[in-house]
Amino acid sequence: MITSSQKMEKNNPEEDEDDHDPAGIEVFDLALKKTTTANGPFQYGSVVPFVITVYNQGSIQARDVVVVDYIPSGFTFGPGNAIWTNGIGMATTTIPSINPGSSVNVTINLVVQPGSNPLDRAWYNEAEIKTAKDDKNNTQTEDIDSKFNMDPNDDNDVVIDGADDNEINEDGKMIHNKMRMTMIQQLLKYGI
Numbered sequence: 001m002i003t004s005s006q007k008m009e010k011n012n013p014e015e016d017e018d019d020h021d022p023a024g025i026e027v028f029d030l031a032l033k034k035t036t037t038a039n040g041p042f043q044y045g046s047v048v049p050f051v052i053t054v055y056n057q058g059s060i061q062a063r064d065v066v067v068v069d070y071i072p073s074g075f076t077f078g079p080g081n082a083i084w085t086n087g088i089g090m091a092t093t094t095i096p097s098i099n100p101g102s103s104v105n106v107t108i109n110l111v112v113q114p115g116s117n118p119l120d121r122a123w124y125n126e127a128e129i130k131t132a133k134d135d136k137n138n139t140q141t142e143d144i145d146s147k148f149n150m151d152p153n154d155d156n157d158v159v160i161d162g163a164d165d166n167e168i169n170e171d172g173k174m175i176h177n178k179m180r181m182t183m184i185q186q187l188l189k190y191g192i
Contacts, residue, residue, distance in 0.1 A: 028134050029058035029144045030065065030098070034127045046112045047078050052127050053105050056098040058144070063137065065095040066130040069108050074115035074122035081109055092130065 033053045042048065052069065056062050069084070069091045071077060077086045083106060084091040095104050108127075115122025129148045132140050141148050 024059060026060050026135075027058040027144055028060060028062065028132075028140055029056070030062055030129055030132060031055045031057055032067070032127060032129055034125070042112050044112055044114060047080075047109050048075075048112060049107050049109050050125065050127075051105050051107050053103050054095055054098060054129065055103040056100050059100050060135040061100065062098045063096065063133040063135070065098060065104075065132040066092055067095065067106065067127060068092050068130045069127040070125065071110060072115075072122065072124050072126075074113055075110040075125060076113050078109035078111040084108055 031054070033055070034050055035053075036048060036050050038046075038048045040046075050069070052067055054065055054067060071089055071091060077084075077091055081091065084093045091108060093106055093108075095106065098104050110125065112123075131148055132143075134140055
């Protein structure tokens with residue numbers, strides 16, 4: 001039997017306990033940015049290190065993030081790439097985990113080679129996320145704003161210094177056109 005004083009204690013807002021603890025919204029969101037600190041001049045045989053940064057912009061941990069780097073005409077797989085698996089025209093690596101709000105850098109070294117004609121695709125080096133797992137170990141092939149795949153032709157081309165250049169809040173893929181243009185200009189300038 002509940003007494004009137006017990007009813008008052010139960011309805012007292014200062015002592016009222018809420019057993020409902022709402023969970024936050026779980027968001028899976030990754031982005032990728034590719035840059036280099038190499039300034040050249042470049043010549044055939046030059047090793048160019050590219051730094052790929054994968055950002056976890058979501059609220060849950062990302063695991064086993066598989067990154068693919070497309071090795072185009074004008075580059076070959078270089079030395080010092082122990083964490084990468086070299087394939088035909090591409091290389092892959094796996095980042096074990098990325099906590100929410102964090103990022104992880106991986107470096108791939110590519111060697112400058114003669115490009116094939118037409119030169120419009122030579123040295124056009126791209127990277128993207130292939131797959132990743134969420135905090136429950138479920139394989140994800142897309143996140144909140146993009147799909148992961150291994151198709152370098154289904155993403156927008158980035159204009160040098162344009163709105164998408166070095167953008168990481170969009171579709172999870174970056175193309176580093178500045179590096180490509182710099183390499184073409186230097187190779188043509190030096191007549192290599």
